[in-house]
Amino acid sequence: MRRVYIDTNILIDFVENRPGADAAEKVLENGANKVISLFASPLTFANMAYILGKRFDKEKLYPMLDALEKQIEVLPMDRDQLRKAIDSPSKDFEDMLQYQCALAGNCDVILTRDAKGFSEYSLIPLMSADEFINLYV
Numbered sequence: 001m002r003r004v005y006i007d008t009n010i011l012i013d014f015v016e017n018r019p020g021a022d023a024a025e026k027v028l029e030n031g032a033n034k035v036i037s038l039f040a041s042p043l044t045f046a047n048m049a050y051i052l053g054k055r056f057d058k059e060k061l062y063p064m065l066d067a068l069e070k071q072i073e074v075l076p077m078d079r080d081q082l083r084k085a086i087d088s089p090s091k092d093f094e095d096m097l098q099y100q101c102a103l104a105g106n107c108d109v110i111l112t113r114d115a116k117g118f119s120e121y122s123l124i125p126l127m128s129a130d131e132f133i134n135l136y137v
Contacts, residue, residue: 002036002136005102006072007112008047010129011040015052015064020113023129027111030137031071038072041101043094045069075105092117099124 004027014024031038045065052061081100090096095117102110102124110118115126127135 001034002109003039003105003107004031004036004132005039005075005098005105005107005110005124006044007098007110007114008040008044008051009113010111011044011048011068012051013113013129015048015068016055020129023133026133026137027129028068028071035137039075039102039105039107040072041075041077041098043077043097043101045074047094075101077101078104080104088121090121096121 006027010020010024010027012018013020014028027036028038030036045068048068049061049065052064056064077097077100081097081104084100085093085096088096095114099110099118099122107124109125109127109132110122111127111129111132112118113128115128118126
């Protein structure tokens, strides 16, 4: 089963019904149906809470995060991943943390709308949710 790491922007597309929301929804459905395995980091949920917390109150936001957390396996983040991100020449620290988490979690692909943030160093294939759906589902 394909191990799919989901970047924050894919989940926000889904929640906010932004362009790409339909593909993000299909990815989540395929995860729920056990066609693929979905992964994210605790940082993904922290980023979502920060970004969406400006639009939604806690009573609406936390149930959304709860529902997503039940569909996505949250991978651990540790000091080794943090050190690799700090020692990296990457210009985007947050993306490097996400990448290190996906790498440690043996993910096969990273779904993101910000491939350029990862592309300078990623050994894991990068795709948008649309690209992934068109190729694999």
